[in-house]
Amino acid sequence: MEEIMASLKRKNFLVDEQALKRAKRILNAKTESDAVRQAISLVAFRKAVMRGYDRAAGKLRAFGAS
Numbered sequence: 064m065e066e067i068m069a070s071l072k073r074k075n076f077l078v079d080e081q082a083l084k085r086a087k088r089i090l091n092a093k094t095e096s097d098a099v100r101q102a103i104s105l106v107a108f109r110k111a112v113m114r115g116y117d118r119a120a121g122k123l124r125a126f127g128a129s
Contacts, residue, residue, distance in 0.1 A: 078099075
């Protein structure tokens with residue numbers, strides 16, 4: 064837990080309360096903070112997956128290509 068806490072940064076932002084409640088329920092998060100962290104991680108993961116699809120389709124250079 065200390066490793067995770069060391070990488071966290073406190074933020075203060077406005078968020079749609081209904082969207083947050085929905086995300087919390089969908090992600091089965093125990094806290095609102097956990098729901099936000101999971102959602103952000105999913106966005107980053109989705110980006111990586113989409114880049115992989117683009118590479119496979121020949122839209123981007125392959126891994127390690129110069």
